[in-house]
Amino acid sequence: MNKKQLRATYKQKRENLSSAEKNFLQENIYQQIYNLDISDVKIIHIFLSLEKFNEINTSPIINYFRTKNIKIVVPKTNFKNNSLTHFYLEEDTELAINHYGIPEPKDAIEVSENDIDLVFVPLLISDKQHHRIGYGKGFYDRFLSNCRPNCKKIGLNFFKPISEIKDINEFDIPLDLVLYPK
Numbered sequence: 001m002n003k004k005q006l007r008a009t010y011k012q013k014r015e016n017l018s019s020a021e022k023n024f025l026q027e028n029i030y031q032q033i034y035n036l037d038i039s040d041v042k043i044i045h046i047f048l049s050l051e052k053f054n055e056i057n058t059s060p061i062i063n064y065f066r067t068k069n070i071k072i073v074v075p076k077t078n079f080k081n082n083s084l085t086h087f088y089l090e091e092d093t094e095l096a097i098n099h100y101g102i103p104e105p106k107d108a109i110e111v112s113e114n115d116i117d118l119v120f121v122p123l124l125i126s127d128k129q130h131h132r133i134g135y136g137k138g139f140y141d142r143f144l145s146n147c148r149p150n151c152k153k154i155g156l157n158f159f160k161p162i163s164e165i166k167d168i169n170e171f172d173i174p175l176d177l178v179l180y181p182k
């Protein structure tokens with residue numbers, strides 16, 4: 001299958017998960033996150049879940065990093081040029097759901113990509129070389145290309161990586177690690 005077919009297949013597979021299945025799978029992923037070595041991590045970047053696409057609920061992950069006194073950064077989308085800007089998410093930061101259904105911070109302090117130590121990356125499917133397929137607008141390919149080389153990029157997915165995504169392009173940045181239920 002090419003990227004487009006894989007994207008459609010795994011988008012559907014995810015939407016078909018029951019809430020019981022999803023809870024079971026995401027709990028396993030949370031446990032793996034709680035076991036990560038985060039000794040060098042001061043600032044993490046994470047997405048706020050898009051409910052209509054049945055994404056993993058990232059709230060428990062955010063709460064976990066808060067208990068570790070690690071700062072949380074979340075993206076804001078610009079669909080005109082498919083780019084992201086990044087903002088601190090404090091406990092009292094107000095959120096607004098944008099046109100695409102993504103919660104975004106309203107008034108918050110902007111953060112440079114350079115300051116981020118670890119990025120949790122949303123994806124639909126990855127391969128064994130840690131290439132990923134997202135919704136197909138290149139938001140994360142652009143963003144990750146601006147992060148520091150030593151910034152850790154960790155994908156989160158409900159499904160096991162496939163052997164190879166054949167039609168990767170020059171912009172696809174491989175992740176350091178992909179967490180999926182084991």
Ligand SMILES: Nc1nc2c(c(=O)[nH]1)N(C=O)[C@@H](CNc1ccc(C(=O)N[C@@H](CCC(=O)O)C(=O)O)cc1)CN2
Nearest residue numbers: 047048049050055075077100102122134135137139140
């Ligand atoms: N929670 C979360 N936030 C994220 C991402 C993500 O994957 N998950 N993104 C990761 O990149 C970016 C947003 N990417 C998105 C891309 C497409 C659509 C969307 O609604 N697509 C419609 C078609 C829209 C159109 O083309 O007009 C669809 O697929 O039905 C939503 C978000 C940034 N923020």
Ligand SMILES: Nc1ncnc2c1ncn2[C@@H]1O[C@H](COP(=O)(O)OP(=O)(O)OP(=O)(O)O)[C@@H](O)[C@H]1O
Nearest residue numbers: 132133134135136137138139140141142145171172
């Ligand atoms: N750094 C970049 N500069 C310019 N164009 C880019 C860049 N990264 C990706 N693109 C373009 O964005 C489009 C989407 O890329 P791709 O098919 O890899 O999406 P994806 O990884 O599934 O999406 P996403 O990152 O939004 O989850 C492609 O047309 C690609 O050429």
